[in-house]
Amino acid sequence: MKKLIDAVDDVVLDAMRGMAAAHPSLRVDLEQRVIVRSDAPRTGKVGLVSGGGSGHEPLHGGFVGYGMLDAACPGEVFTSPVPDQILAATTAVSGGAGVVHIVKNYTGDVLNFQMAAELAEDEDIEVVPVVIDDDVAVQDSTFTAGRRGTGATVFAEKIAGALAESGGALADVAGVAKEVNERSRSFGVALTACTVPAAGRPTFDLGEDEIELGIGIHGEPGRERVGLRTAIEIVDAALSAIDEDMPLSGSEVLVMVNGMGGTPLMELYGAYAAAEKWLAGHGATISRRLVGNYVTSLEMAGCMISVCRLTPRLTELWDAPVETPGLRWGR
């Protein structure tokens, strides 16, 4: 295993040290393992917290800041954060107006966020969880009952974050995150596996000429293994699966062509060109987009395509200013 790391056991902590040093606008608590906006808690503002296993950076810590998350709690690599950690994040951002938890649908995450919410209620903090389950590839998977939560998490964090920033109430902030989830679908494709540092070897084996359609962001099995395909064919497989589940014709959409960590940006732009052509040919119009690495799986090569059917209000919230390490515009 070749990694740019020191002790295997310290990779998450070392990354948090780097976040702390690199981003003075964040408060990074190495004890509690939370990353918090430096101006939190803000009285009267709904808090927005997310978290999950590390190894998906910039998700979630890179999305903490103005107009997006108030705090993130990174677990060990591909491992859920623990309830105490989620509670610490929740307490840190509670300004009296309640806190929304954005939870990707993995059984461990859902359980730990639920326990943290109960602990927070004991401290008189009202918590509303929103579970993201946008991955159309498979119904159940290695770590999940139901659909997995993937790329739509970025959409939900950005859009709910904008509403919370502008003074939205608890039910409305949670409501818009749910709406984003309902209107979003994702599908991922792996060209290579990735290696969790503590494991020391790839999470799965993929032949020299094989790719996996419908891969999960922790390397969970997808729909099928097939021979190497062109970018156009890969994009077609992803968008066809999405379109079959949520017809896109007639929609204005937000599209993310997301790198899994080990795919050159040049290739992602090529895939985006293919996605734009595919969508135009199926009656959909891309009105907003992201091309780059937003929800990664360590150094996995491949891409995930996520689509959200926009409404004028969602577009407005998407366009609102955001200032985080991983996503920034308007200020």
Added chain:
Amino acid sequence: MKKLIDAVDDVVLDAMRGMAAAHPSLRVDLEQRVIVRSDAPRTGKVGLVSGGGSGHEPLHGGFVGYGMLDAACPGEVFTSPVPDQILAATTAVSGGAGVVHIVKNYTGDVLNFQMAAELAEDEDIEVVPVVIDDDVAVQDSTFTAGRRGTGATVFAEKIAGALAESGGALADVAGVAKEVNERSRSFGVALTACTVPAAGRPTFDLGEDEIELGIGIHGEPGRERVGLRTAIEIVDAALSAIDEDMPLSGSEVLVMVNGMGGTPLMELYGAYAAAEKWLAGHGATISRRLVGNYVTSLEMAGCMISVCRLTPRLTELWDAPVETPGLRWGR
């Protein structure tokens, strides 16, 4: 070779199609192979043009926009753009106040930019070239006489771009780019090789437990091959080489911990933490920084560290608003 591509010969063009579709603020000319700010040329504004081989994205096309480059001309993968292409970019951004060429020091790039400058002079466009040669690893290399140009290119494009945006004159814009180059040094380390699509196999071979210190961004040989080291040791090797060449003690510095394309962001943050500690221990203070993928080598794993000794004026220009696909703040 596993790549998210269609025809090998079309990878650059396909990526440009994606850039065109994804960034309405850019004018992408697929015939001439140039990426231009949509508001160019602006009368009286000094134009800023850069370019080089593709495969280093977001460099350079991702740095076209407000406060940075006016145009970029991407060559084939790891291959210089041709003079006609550079001329087209130069002509497209000429507003009568002259054009600065930011050229990474590779023999092919230097020659082709020089020819393009001569052709532009024939059209009465005054061109001042600035050659970037910040890589301290080796003196001469596979494609280069003298030092190679690497990470400082990002610093020069941002800082000269800010001065050009604010109305700086031709000599001043070129002057500040030269100043940035003189005050900057870089050093790269490869954990793995990368594969140029047209070649179909890795550009060099690296053993299972080997890394290359001082690697070039096209995989040119560095200083030495050594056994796998920790992030702290790798950062020490890079910063020691830089410090030996340009003593950093007492300086306020801009630091970039740059991923070569295939290294997880989590690891880059860990390396940044090590860099911050190293610099503090050697009497230097980081006052500005970038952590992420800015000058990549396709899917190579590893990192490059770049350091610029700031002055108050350079800091001010660094902080000025920028709006490009790859770098954005302040608007």
